[in-house]
Amino acid sequence: MPPEASNRPTIPQIFGAFARIGAASFGGGLVAYLRDALVEEKKWMDEEEFLAALEIGQTLPGLNSVNVSIIAGRHLAGPMGAVAAASGIILPGVLALVVLGLLYDKFRHNPDVAAALAGVAAAAVGLLLQVTLKIGAKQFSNLRDIFFVAATFIMVAFFHVSLPTVLFLVAPIAIILCRPKIQPKP
Amino acid sequence: MSDLVRLLNVFCLLSLLAVGGGSAVLPEMQHETVAVHHWVTDQQFATIYSLGQMAPGPNMSMVALIGWQVAGVAGLLVVLVAFYLPSSFLVYGCSYIWDHFKENPWRASVQRGMAPITIGLMLAGVHAVGKTACFNLSHTLPFNLIACTIALAVAAILFAKHINPVLLMLLGGGVGWFFLRGG
Numbered sequence: 001m002p003p004e005a006s007n008r009p010t011i012p013q014i015f016g017a018f019a020r021i022g023a024a025s026f027g028g029g030l031v032a033y034l035r036d037a038l039v040e041e042k043k044w045m046d047e048e049e050f051l052a053a054l055e056i057g058q059t060l061p062g063l064n065s066v067n068v069s070i071i072a073g074r075h076l077a078g079p080m081g082a083v084a085a086a087s088g089i090i091l092p093g094v095l096a097l098v099v100l101g102l103l104y105d106k107f108r109h110n111p112d113v114a115a116a117l118a119g120v121a122a123a124a125v126g127l128l129l130q131v132t133l134k135i136g137a138k139q140f141s142n143l144r145d146i147f148f149v150a151a152t153f154i155m156v157a158f159f160h161v162s163l164p165t166v167l168f169l170v171a172p173i174a175i176i177l178c179r180p181k182i183q184p185k186p
Numbered sequence: 187m188s189d190l191v192r193l194l195n196v197f198c199l200l201s202l203l204a205v206g207g208g209s210a211v212l213p214e215m216q217h218e219t220v221a222v223h224h225w226v227t228d229q230q231f232a233t234i235y236s237l238g239q240m241a242p243g244p245n246m247s248m249v250a251l252i253g254w255q256v257a258g259v260a261g262l263l264v265v266l267v268a269f270y271l272p273s274s275f276l277v278y279g280c281s282y283i284w285d286h287f288k289e290n291p292w293r294a295s296v297q298r299g300m301a302p303i304t305i306g307l308m309l310a311g312v313h314a315v316g317k318t319a320c321f322n323l324s325h326t327l328p329f330n331l332i333a334c335t336i337a338l339a340v341a342a343i344l345f346a347k348h349i350n351p352v353l354l355m356l357l358g359g360g361v362g363w364f365f366l367r368g369g
Contacts, residue, residue, distance in 0.1 A: 022243040027350040030244060056284050059297060061204045062273025063244045070274050071281045082278055090270060093243020094250050098262075100237045101251045108233075111367055117233050119362015121319035122333035123355045124236035126340030128209060129312045133341070136305040145302040152306025156213050157313040163203050163214035166303070175299035180291030 007043065011084045014076055017042060018069055018088025023096075028131075030065035030089070038072055045072060065089060148174050189257050190264050192223060197249060197268035204273060206304030208246030212311030215249070225256045232318040240355055332365045 009017070017037060025033045031054060038045050045053070050068075053075070057067030066086055073085025107113040139145040152170060155161040196218045204211045212235070219225045226234065234255075238248025246269070253265025287293055320333040340354045 024242060026240075026242045027352040028239075028245060052284070052288075053281075055288075056277060056281055058206070059293070060273065060277050060280055061202050062270070062277060063204065063208045063246055065244050066270060066274065067277045070277050074278060074281060079278075082274075086270065086274055090243060090247060090266070093241045093247045094262075094266065096241040096243070097237060097247055097251055098254070100241060101234075101254060104233065104237065112363055115366040116359040116363040117236070118319065118329075118333065118366045119336055120240065120355050120359040121232045121236040121315070122336040122362065123340045123358025124232075124239045125312060125316045125319050126337035126358075127239060127344065127351045127354070128212075128308070128315065129337065130341040130344040131209070132305060132308040132312060134345070135308070136302075139302045139305050148302035149306040149309065152303045153309045153313070156307060156310035160217060162217075163211065163307070164199075166307070167203060167205065171300060171303055174303055175292075175296050178295040178298040180295055 009042070009044065009076055011077060011080050014073055014081050015084040015088045018073070018085045019092055022089040023092035031068060034065065034068055034072070034089075044076055049075065144177065189225075190260060193225075193253055193256060193261055193264050194268045196223070197253075197265050198272050201269050201272040202276070204246075205300055206307070208244070209311050210304050210307040213307065213314040216314040219252055226252055228318040230255065232315045235315050236319070236355065240352060329366055332361075336361055 021030070021033045021037055035050055039047055039050050050072075053068050053071040054064070056071060057064045060067060066089060069085040069089045070082045073082035075081070077084070104117070108117070136149065139149055148170070152166060155166060155170075156163070200211045200215055200218070203214065216228075216231050220228055220231055231252075234248050234251045237251065238245045241247065247266070249265050249269045250262045253261035253263070255261070257264070316337065320337050321330050322333075325333075336358045340351075340358060343349065343354060344351065
């Protein structure tokens with residue numbers, strides 16, 4: 001249910017709240033920031049509504065943080081709420097990136113800057129590796145899952161099989177192998 | 187076909203293929219933007235990706251910088267709209283009908299079946315940026331060894347300690363500045 005009329009935010013308030021998260025969330029983990037702000041601080045959603053939004057956001061394509069913002073914004077104020085929430089979460093980071101991009105363009109031929117950027121790029125690889133292994137830890141115990149992790153990795157990284165091909169050929173097999181068990185009718 | 191239309195096509199498709207979050211489309215994005223369309227070099231792609239990790243907000247907003255590189259402000263806007271709008275429409279629409287298929291047993295099967303594929307795609311993403319940043323044949327061996335050490339150290343520190351990754355990125359920059367000059 002949308003919040004009580006007394007606690008229903010206006011479109012600028014929605015944009016402001018999401019923009020604050022979009023500007024402060026250095027280092028990822030946006031979904032946790034969103035939960036703290038929406039459920040605990042503003043009380044615009046309850047825990048269950050937030051988890052339902054996260055479930056949809058994770059199931060469908062797109063970034064989890066943006067998807068959750070869309071659903072939360074819609075829940076608060078319909079289509080305009082969704083637009084305000086999504087643009088709020090996205091725009092501050094884009095502005096920061098434009099500044100970083102301008103600096104990069106200006107200084108990229110400076111050997112000091114190039115060396116520092118090479119270090120940052122290497123650190124970013126380490127970050128992505130850690131996130132992948134952390135999420136994947138659950139998958140690395142079961143042989144069938146390991147097979148699909150390895151098959152997808154090898155196809156994409158070494159044979160340059162395109163992503164649509166992987167999703168339309170491999171995903172159906174993986175999903176059918178996880179098909180629901182037929183429950184005997186009570 | 188102008189670059190703007192091509193940007194729109196590529197990033198709309200990536201938006202709808204981004205199952206399990208943005209990192210899963212990283213290898214496909216790199217392939218399309220570097221090898222197919224030559225919009226950025228491998229090096230620029232890896233740098234733009236790492237800048238995305240330094241900025242607040244969704245890390246895949248770094249796509250905006252690819253658009254900017256190709257076609258200025260118009261390119262930046264086209265890429266942002268193309269990358270975020272299609273998946274957002276889908277989510278908006280599905281949130282209405284979610285209750286109808288929330289209890290469907292196949293939903294759990296889809297999530298269960300897709301999870302290892304997402305991990306495989308993310309590993310391919312590590313490979314896609316890693317082959318430029320950490321094991322690049324056009325760099326010297328010491329350069330690659332130092333870069334690999336930075337990457338593995340960052341991963342190990344994050345496993346051992348809950349610390350803001352941006353601090354580690356800055357640290358990586360400092361180590362790079364000190365050790366990687368002239369590599």
